[in-house]
Amino acid sequence: MAVTEHQRLSYIASQAADARLNVELQTEEMTINLGPQHPATHGTLRLVARLDGEQVVSADVICGYMHRGYEKLTEVRTFPQVTTLINRIDWLSSFANEVPFILAAEDLMEIEAPPRAQYIRTILFELSRIANVSLFIGEMGVQLGALTPVFFAFRDREYVLNLIEAATGGRFHPNYDRIGGVKDDLPKGWIAETRATMDRLRGYCDELEDLLMGNEIFEARTRGVGVIPAAVGLNYGLSGANIRASGIDWDLRRDEWSPLAWKDLDWKVWTHPDGDSFARYWVRLQETREATRMVDQMLDGLPAGPIQAKVPRIIKVPAGESWVHTENPLGEMGYYVVSQGGLGPFRCKIRPASFNNISIVPWLLKGVYVPDIITILASLYFILGDIDK
């Protein structure tokens, strides 16, 4: 489309007028920089907000301070090495990062993992969800000024991390999923300990419901704050609890076929009609409880058998493309793996959940008070490693 001279000149003029207006208005507005180092942003996120008194006029999210070059790294690593690296994208629920990638590779190789392996994968996936979201439930309190819930979160989450360590060897970076199954079987006594831990976590959820969610001050701070209408959320590509809190009944565990064990379980997708920060908190609390119940069901129905299908020693994935996405704790995470028959992927596009989740922040923060910025950022719940890869 050719641009006429008139169009070009009028565009320049409008930019100049805008700039002049901004300069003239500069004396009335204050620009604050919730910089990369700030207690409120979960990591190195930068938020530049123009304030009029205590209200936000416009806000800009600047991410990328934690970019580690994952998509380039995956081009020069083999499949087992990539599995290790992608643990670190969303570090609070690391096992959940491995799963879609391994499923994509299995899809290309046309291998199916045995049922016991699928169950163990799903159990660990849900344990990662519990570890991740239980921290959110406590940590939202800290963002709002309640110091105590986050300590309960870390205390009770520790039991889940111990479980993951007992099974995989690593608390934070399990590196446990393999093409064709999982690495090791579960050690003796793990199932009983997991049941006890799930009970403990349900007690934790009840405690947090009394301490934080039922608190009138918490409700006053979060109800009606940061309302995301369902249509706007869908347009911005929100996923996970953020969109379920706006009333959209969409959960990839139920709505998309996956070889993992979710289809065998009897569970519920939680939604909330309001779409405000309180709704997002409420949905995540219910999801944590639901995840503990799902883990209990899976432990009851764990099939016996091998945990690894027959795979060649040196894995070469045949050429092809595969897109697999799963319902990760933060939202929808997906991997688009392009293989050209080599030892590693030719190209791997990572669709992290948090990047799309924070794309709504500039729209959402217009006209909001400064304390509510913190509430909204906290309720959207993003992890910087997930945003920046």
Place this chain on the structure above:
Amino acid sequence: MLALELSFWQLTAIKTVIVLSLIPAGAVILGYVFLLKMMAHMQSRMGPMEPGGFHGWFQLVGDGIKFIQKEDIIPAEADRRVFALAPVVVLISTFLLYIVVPAGPDLVVQNLDVGIFYALAVSSLGVIGVLMAGWASANKFSLLGSLRAAGQLIAYELPLVLAVVGVVIQAETMSLQGIVGAQADGEILGIGWIGNPFILTQFVGFVIFIAAAQAELTQTPFDMPVAESELVAGYMTEYSGFRFLFFFMAEFGTAAALSAIAATLYLGGWYQPFVTGDLANIVGPLVLGAKVMLVAFLIFWMRFTFPRFREDQLQTFAWKYLIPLSLINILVTGVLKVVL
């Protein structure tokens, strides 16, 4: 009492020294017991265990020494004199509060007839110090914090004063010694030996006083000015070293002072049933200390449990709920005082 003839100035000097040493002592004790230990136990932690050996009792003293030996950093853009004066102003307001609180029948620095009125007036001097700190820091976040603080502290002065009016009506005097005396001499339903602590009749006033005191101390749930997760440390951001120590001592010293005033107004102060005369001068401070710890427990308990209010919600709470409630309290107290 002691059979010493001291001149007025010697006596004043001794009293000044005692009060000046009470402020850090009170701050350290309250800070250690509640901020470090009680908070830790409520969060399933242990608190300091190493410094000094037994449960880390030396932690805050060591912190104080550490602060004193730090480099004195003043931002280049800051207004130096105002910056340096601000913590001193806040500390002075704390110091002046300790003057009227009685610890025994004869143990009061100055038994003013308008004791409680004076105390409330003097506690509002701290607002000036906060504003000075925020403005002189040449930092946008500090400015935001101090403006929030000014609005909050001024708004919550009113419930504080009005809650006290109920006590004054019931005690018929503004002097703090007189209020303790009124509680000591009063009777509940004819039983005279336990006295009549005003918390029984002025329960609403007590709750309002505690809430307003919490706001005066900028404690959660009213700690918007010092909202750690937003403004780093609000008006105190640019302060380090011993200047920060002054703010810290002022905050906890005021907490101790306001708890002492609450204990005096509502719980009977230094009065212990069956203890009179000279023995009360020795037992009095201990009894007052115990009651101060009780009131401070309530204040800090609320601090560790609740999230913080937003600024406008804070103001709404003060103007639309606490003040009308305290006015109704005054009305009911006045009517009952005349009728009964």
Place this chain on the structure above:
Amino acid sequence: MPELPGLAKGLGVTFRTMLETWRHGAVTVEYPKQKEAPTPRARGVIALKEENCTACMLCARECPDWCIYIEGHKEKRPPRREGGKPRTVNILDRFDIDYALCMYCGICVEVCPFDALFWSPEYEYSEAKIADLLHDKDKLGEWMATVPEPPPLEAGAVKKK
């Protein structure tokens, strides 16, 4: 009974936790006076069983960080039987792992065809200088003493032959 306001319930939770901490103690483990034993599978440090290693370089190749440095040479050994050819064996000269780079992923332990590398839950090997984190085969061999037996598996598992 009317519902307690949320504020009161919250105060109840913190008060109960405080009593709980007084009665049963906190969950805190006062390291280094008390130490918690990690699980047998915990990935603490990698130990080397030198007699099994043939310097095949698989671990050094597969490491995502290339933190394993191997040098070896071939030597001739006398034949096993009379009249046979002399055998060549790989002698390991140098096997260093740079723990400043190691990601603790375990790929090297998995790919070793001769079971020369093992995981050990040992974690107290911090050094004052980063350069000191390059551990040689003697130190790696010392850690073999801390390698636990693989834990017994849950019911329903198929034992590897």
